[in-house]
Amino acid sequence: MDDRPIWEMSSGDWIQDDEQNRFFILNRESGEEGNQSGLDIIVGAKWHHDNKANCGGFFPPEFDHCPFCGCELAVGDHNSDIWVPPYGDGSGLRKVAGRIDMDAIPVRRERTRIWVDIDEQVFSLPRIHGDYEFIVAPLGTKSPVLVAFDRASGVVDYFSPAQKKWIPLAPSPARRVGTCELPNWSWSAAFLRGKAGFAVPTREGPVWLAIDWRQGTYAPESGQGDCIGGVATLQNQIFIPVLTDSSVTIQSFDFSAFKWKQVEDCKRDVLQDFSEAQRFSVPIGDEGRGVIYWIGKDGLITFDLPHSNCMWRPWETGAFPCRAVPELGPPYQDQIGNFWQICYNDHDDAFRYYKLNGNEGDREDVDGGCFSSGVSCFSKSYDLWDRPWAKLDTKRQDVAKMIRTPLLCLDEESKTSVTVGFASGSTLPLLDIIKDRENTYPAVLRIESPSDLPVELRMPKAFNIHTPWELRLFIYQDHLFVYSSEEAVCYRWRLK
Missing domain, CATH: 2.130.10.10 (YVTN repeat-like/Quinoprotein amine dehydrogenase)
Structure with missing residues (x-):
């Protein structure tokens, strides 16, 4: 039986793995650990900088610091204007969605x-x-x-x-x-x-x-x-x-x-x-x-x-x-x-x-x-x-x-x-x-x-x-x- 702690948060359910010093997001419907890649984009997860501690990967966006080593977690700025192929803003004209300075x-x-x-x-x-x-x-x-x-x-x-x-x-x-x-x-x-x-x-x-x-x-x-x-x-x-x-x-x-x-x-x-x-x-x-x-x-x-x-x-x-x-x-x-x-x-x-x-x-x-x-x-x-x-x-x-x-x-x-x-x-x-x-x-x-x-x-x-x-x-x-x-x-x- 898996006895790892589960954190229930607005971004999802996260499993705390103390052996690997990692967090994994849980699929609420299937009860299985879902896709662990790209969580920065998918749910806004924060990223652990490389350091000497044996921990890393994605962490819940609700966290400010790593609970294992205390390292401050990185918040990525992933904002971007939309791009609809082939031309840009989706109108059918060749123009960007937001003006470029x-x-x-x-x-x-x-x-x-x-x-x-x-x-x-x-x-x-x-x-x-x-x-x-x-x-x-x-x-x-x-x-x-x-x-x-x-x-x-x-x-x-x-x-x-x-x-x-x-x-x-x-x-x-x-x-x-x-x-x-x-x-x-x-x-x-x-x-x-x-x-x-x-x-x-x-x-x-x-x-x-x-x-x-x-x-x-x-x-x-x-x-x-x-x-x-x-x-x-x-x-x-x-x-x-x-x-x-x-x-x-x-x-x-x-x-x-x-x-x-x-x-x-x-x-x-x-x-x-x-x-x-x-x-x-x-x-x-x-x-x-x-x-x-x-x-x-x-x-x-x-x-x-x-x-x-x-x-x-x-x-x-x-x-x-x-x-x-x-x-x-x-x-x-x-x-x-x-x-x-x-x-x-x-x-x-x-x-x-x-x-x-x-x-x-x-x-x-x-x-x-x-x-x-x-x-x-x-x-x-x-x-x-x-x-x-x-x-x-x-x-x-x-x-x-x-x-x-x-x-x-x-x-x-x-x-x-x-x-x-x-x-x-x-x-x-x-x-x-x-x-x-x-x-x-x-x-x-x-x-x-x-x-x-x-x-x-x-x-x-x-x-x-x-x-x-x-x-x-x-x-x-x-x-x-x-x-x-x-x-x-x-x-x-x-x-x-």
Whole structure:
């Protein structure tokens, strides 16, 4: 019979082991000692510094000192803004959840050159081979937790700041996460505050990954069909477009029944020439209107939650309709909250913008073939960040000789963004570069704004990429991370 003392506390039941000079958290339901890793994130446990005493590990957060040696216990500051892959705040735009103070970034200067050195501490990936997306959120945990989801295998790991290592979650027996072949501009995950888990799209239906932190396991709850776009959140609910039997439905996860359910149907007769190859963008959430947009090359799906309506709308209905270019990033959002999608017409060799909540007549034509999707999306000149269809002043010095792609907006007021300079010296047209999967180009990362000199993000070796959108960014505990799945490397820079 186990006669070890049990401490009943608000953080959980803790077993005091006097032989090992350790504390272990107890699973109240099973009566077994649960997952002992990552308790700093899961329940806010305190950490024992290394010393000569034979004690250590995690201790109840209610303790200030180790009861064995009297050592003061460490309280970790694990606060972090959320990060919803692939872009940041979960809105579908490339922007952070909380404004980054540019004056706090530890830059170095030499004459007119400004840079940030890469963090000297190596940040290892969970495994060398993987196709990772990173989530930072309070997924039923005491503090926001950094989770790595491998799109190739469905494996889930989380990071313990106190232990400075990745900890794998074990999948439930006979349960698996299906593969996902959505391109980077289409894939997105979602979470809901207070729920232990997150949702991802797969070829075998949407999946809610339910996490049991105390046991260190996760169980996938799968829906039906083929996910044709990313997962969205609206009014504390999760939605995703799914192709089932040649029709498109909007599915949502019902937490009371703990299963996916169909909430709306886009009728087949309005989806003319719809094929299984059709894919839709990372969703754009319009909280004010209660609407979600999924952008496709031939048109868009609009889900109106207040009116329980799902509608398909083509961009154009003429003999030579234009096509959207979602690879270039999210749509542009104007100052009054409307979203505009950039489209290209092969017949006219011209670009134009369509308003998502408008009709075929709500469009703006692009002058001279120079275009942008706004500050958090795509640009060749700062002139285009406020009015992307404006006439471009070609005499401006900042008109790039390379494609300059904003990957993440750090501050919307100053328009400060992380950018990548790409395809320098290429004579190929932009769309040909986007479609080119044979050649790779070196990428130069910077922090830029219209009013300041660019700040170079130094790294030991430049990324060689096919397109700028291969790079996956995330922010965690005041660090900017940039990850390349093809090169299996993740660099980071301190933002404070």
